[in-house]
């Protein structure tokens with residue numbers, strides 16, 4: 026894994042370049058950002074570059090023994106810890122502390138990644154604190170988390186923070202077309218719906234998401250013709266389906282409420298683009314462009330803006346773990362009312 030293969034994250038890459046060229050390395054890092062934007066890949070690239078016999082520019086050479094082991098996934102001094110079920114448990118941290126107390130097998134720098142560090146139980150986090158403050162020599166600790174706020178302040182303050190950003194749609198689209206041979210229409214749809222996460226975009230391109238997206242758009246199109254009772258029923262049904270995986274379907278592997286709302290958000294953005302700019306080149310729902318054109322003509326711009334706000338608010342509310350049935354009822358009734366003007 027090379028830094029040059031990671032899309033975007035220029036600021037983080039500049040930081041790593043400085044770190045690699047300096048003698049004195051910080052020993053604990055906190056990589057923050059949504060899943061699927063290159064945090065673990067960067068940890069692997071950093072491990073490779075730090076232990077390479079002949080690093081070139083920022084990256085490892087790819088052919089020395091340690092680079093080859095890293096590329097083959099059998100480098101003994103790269104430790105990867107992820108939640109066991111819901112949490113990173115105290116036993117996992119105790120085991121890690123034990124492993125770290127022995128010298129690295131062969132490398133100059135042993136790297137240990139804690140994936141979803143926010144999933145550490147309080148006991149696990151407390152047991153980890155001392156290690157984090159003063160890891161045995163030769164060890165680098167990398168914590169991956171979405172938000173620093175989800176971690177104990179005592180953990181955050183002991184780490185050098187490296188923020189990772191959601192990826193730009195265009196860069197993702199280009200990469201999906203070029204590297205994964207995905208057709209441009211699909212690439213645009215999944216890049217936009219993924220919210221800047223390449224991992225999620227890739228998954229969406231492979232699974233039932235594309236089929237679901239058509240269902241979700243059809244549901245939205247039906248909304249103005251439903252009675253209020255039917256709209257409420259729709260809210261209950263969409264929430265019930267979601268109960269299996271939680272609102273963030275990416276965790277369970279199934280598309281969830283958040284993805285449905287993201288698709289709806291883009292639907293209104295598309296309508297606004299067509300309404301305001303007569304623009305069809307930038308829309309996400311390219312396969313619905315005829316329908317969008319007709320709807321854009323008959324909709325009021327302020328209703329489209331209000332609809333988009335309503336969807337964005339629902340996304341935020343779901344992220345804050347508000348009651349998902351209430352959130353869905355509210356957003357569906359709002360969208361229905363606003364759509365009433367153009368039905």
Ligand SMILES: [Zn+2]
Nearest residue numbers: 077086089092
């Ligand atoms: Zn090398």
